[in-house]
Amino acid sequence: MTTGVRNARPPQPTLEMVAAEAGVSRATVSRVVNGSPKVRPEVVVSVTAAIERLNYVPNRAARSLASRQTQSVALVVPEDMTKFFGDPYFAAVVQGITQRLDESDYTLNLLVASSDPRHKTMRYLRAGNVDGALVISHHTGDNFVADLESTMPVVFGGRPTNDSGANNYFVDVDNIAGSMSGVQHLVDIGRHRIGTITGPVDMPAGIDRLTGFRQVLESAGLPTDAVEHADFTASGAAAATRRLLERFPDVDAIFVASDLMATGALGVLAEQGRAVPGDIAVVAFDDSPAATSGPIGMTTVSQPSKEMGFAMADLLLRLLADDETVPHRNIMPTRLILRESA
Amino acid sequence: MTTGVRNARPPQPTLEMVAAEAGVSRATVSRVVNGSPKVRPEVVVSVTAAIERLNYVPNRAARSLASRQTQSVALVVPEDMTKFFGDPYFAAVVQGITQRLDESDYTLNLLVASSDPRHKTMRYLRAGNVDGALVISHHTGDNFVADLESTMPVVFGGRPTNDSGANNYFVDVDNIAGSMSGVQHLVDIGRHRIGTITGPVDMPAGIDRLTGFRQVLESAGLPTDAVEHADFTASGAAAATRRLLERFPDVDAIFVASDLMATGALGVLAEQGRAVPGDIAVVAFDDSPAATSGPIGMTTVSQPSKEMGFAMADLLLRLLADDETVPHRNIMPTRLILRESA
DNA sequence: ACGGGTTGTGAGAGCGCTCTCATTTTGGGT
DNA sequence: ACCCAAAATGAGAGCGCTCTCACAACCCGT
Known part of the structure; x- marks a missing residue:
């Protein structure tokens, strides 16, 4: 037990250690880490140096617990793996989503599960693993979504089946x-x-x-x-x-x-x-x-599948930023492309 | 700010609340939640009822912080999205991985990133988001992996380029x-x-x-x-x-x-x-x-791509369980399938 | 009836971070 | 020089959970 593989790893440095190293308080290090403007430039420099020296990376669990945010969002796909991987449409949407997310410091959690989304997936989501969710490939029977929406902001790819007027946010084409x-x-x-x-x-x-x-x-x-x-x-x-x-x-x-x-x-x-x-x-x-x-x-x-993914992520991010002005629906254009088959 | 979208959601119930509801201490609820054997059956029943009544789901961040485990593992793919989604080989591996993980209560975090894995991805991993990592499609230049290995258990899909003898764990075919x-x-x-x-x-x-x-x-x-x-x-x-x-x-x-x-x-x-x-x-x-x-x-x-994914996940899970007997390498068989093209 | 295990339960100290305040320091203005 | 506002910093209380102990309740044998 004490010599186990996992426990053998050296512990990661903490905020506290950085503070000691730089000769300041935890609060100040926290400010530097989070880019607060109210720290003297010289202090920023020395703290940054200490962070560098210790190779410090903030612990996400602690941060989430204290700030009540996770800085990550889920993409929920109520399909089975093969369907998801088999269709290039999904690839494009995911690409758009990650592209938008890469501009932020949110990360994506992919949840692909047809079997029993109501259970394992919902549990995961409700456990506070993510701040918001994107849902694509939504079927009529997937009513777990209603629960989800009472827990966190949700943006749909494609008009949700239970589109109850102005309550949902979604990106779609006509x-x-x-x-x-x-x-x-x-x-x-x-x-x-x-x-x-x-x-x-x-x-x-x-x-x-x-x-x-x-x-x-x-x-x-x-x-x-x-x-x-x-x-x-x-x-x-x-x-x-x-x-x-x-x-x-x-x-x-x-x-x-x-x-x-x-x-x-x-x-x-x-x-x-x-x-x-x-x-x-x-x-x-x-x-x-x-x-x-x-x-x-x-x-x-x-x-525009990729753009739709981008728009979905963008919508969700604005929702998470408490942007009250976001439109509930974003209908994007289609265009007929002529090739040989017709 | 106070009426924002995010903040408007009702707060999730906590362990403390369940304890109050059931008339026991936090510790006891924790024991029930974690399936500890040393709780009187009748107490288990009443606590379970309280959990049900409040629709309680344990907060993951708090749990991770206290237990120093996340119950999730990462699949790191140093390729770009299109390559990843385009190749059915990856689909099969991912399917195998999720299949094994579904039997456990670990969850999967997919990290697909060629651009700069050294930074955002490494940061994510080192922030304690996962307990271990699976790496597939590893290239010679991807030396970020060495850092990773000093942080957490890592299992490779395919012999790692820097296979330094007995240090790595991997699943491969000949x-x-x-x-x-x-x-x-x-x-x-x-x-x-x-x-x-x-x-x-x-x-x-x-x-x-x-x-x-x-x-x-x-x-x-x-x-x-x-x-x-x-x-x-x-x-x-x-x-x-x-x-x-x-x-x-x-x-x-x-x-x-x-x-x-x-x-x-x-x-x-x-x-x-x-x-x-x-x-x-x-x-x-x-x-x-x-x-x-x-x-x-x-x-x-x-x-056997799917089986390889399964084996990778299995290996990692055993590593995480401090199983000292796991073999470092698992070489699986290939077989020539004759069809029309030759 | 009594000591000496079990076994079940609770109290309380953290885990590493954020964030509110109180406090100290700084920089004018006079 | 002095006073006061503004800016920078620190102290400390949590966030929701786990886990170690200490304690209480119970069982058995004698």
Whole structure:
């Protein structure tokens, strides 16, 4: 026990030790560490030197306990690992978030957990590990979020399912308008048997993109029945595409609710010998790297994923800084990107 | 300030409050919370009830400060975000790690940072945020690790570059033997102009897989000059493949040091009209989802990435539990998986 | 009935930091 | 020189928890 691996490490220097080394009080060292302006420059210098000499780093637990802040925020993703890592959309969002956070001195805690977020994750969050939370990929069933919001500031990526007016903060794109622009393009190039592979219908992004699809086809007087649901994964979309092709062998265009899913769809199309865009035109959503990494560049509805991550983090940080002027919602623009697939 | 967003939240209940509610002392509540056996069952019941009633969750900062443990570990990845998210190998490792951690009550902190790990990341780690660290994708230049090791237990994924004998703990596969099995297969199927796309030569995995390549070709009396270096990314490998084809138009087989890179190579091969495996056979390394997600299944050297993650976490946890019997290295097996590409 | 273990519980001292005050020092203004 | 405001510093009380002791309550054997 006393000679154990962990206990064998030399203890880290403390504020107290720095104070002794510099010949000042703890309070003064604390001021220097926190950049308080009311310390004589010469004292700052000597304290800084002492810190340097001892290689001092403030203890986070002590600091959190005393200041009641952790200087870190969580990114909660109620999905399983594979889904999270598999979709480049998440990569982009995380990149945006870290980019904003890097400008601050907050750190990010990634919490990926579908299994039982209500328990381990909630416990972690409520234990005061973070000052605020970002939630992406939020499903209807994830009602743990309500509890979360009573505990700390929360910012959503994508309109939350229980958007109760002005209570939530979120960053999103107009999924309906976005998907409409994509489907409209399909109509414009003369397709008239248009199908869709949707996202999960328990997520606003899934629902809204389907709504956009329907609206365009209805006002164009085209049938809206060629719909297959999938789960934002490539394999799920592949299966859905097979079902779609089975039910509607005559489709000449497919609107797929995400790039990743489109890669799955494209695979099935190739496998079945349907030429893209010749036989079947494909429009996707996201404009992630997945849209350009395959053999055919995808025409896709671009959403600024990275910027959305950045905006989410920015919103949360302002909330944490007690900025009363932050807007509750930040709807960012989409843009149709034309490539080979349509 | 006093009515700010953050401060408006109701304060969390404390141990003290639970003690009052249950009519016992702080110490007793602490014992119940930590599952100490020396509390009368009836007291356990009443304290548990009080905890339930108040919806109490222990404050982590206070607990860490007092116990000098955080119950969390870091996964340090000295790469940039895109590289990390882009490679399914990492996904598998992370999955293995979280799987092991989920069995414990440690939590994971993901630290992905190439830019300046020496600073922000080291500061974070040294601030006592975690009890131990896992390091993957370690490059020669990443000498910050030495400092880390003097602070807390560290387990590496992949042999560390400065493997100074018995000081480090790591989980790895025998990259040399693994790549040898892959290249040998190429020789066995009668290829005699074999090239390779390597990983970064500042990483053991990159170096060792190249070494295996050379050893097989040398003992087969074949030339070992068709070597192009890449960086474990698809695009880097694509560029390297172009260079390789340019320099050695007559190659009839390529050993690529990772599946992800092989997807890049395969793309170039397709683009240049070289049939796989007809004109050029391809053997990769990893056996990640990338090996089977493309049009041609890849023959690849399988390494148990997820199990490696699990083993890393397991090793670290045992280290943290002062288990003196843990082995310093855990070398796991590779296995050649035959698919269409060779 | 009584000493001598157990066993369960409480008191209290920290863990390393922040932050409010009180106190000391400094720097004009006259 | 003197006084007083302003600036710089220090003392000390927590933050919410753990953990070591000391103590109280109970068990057994004799």
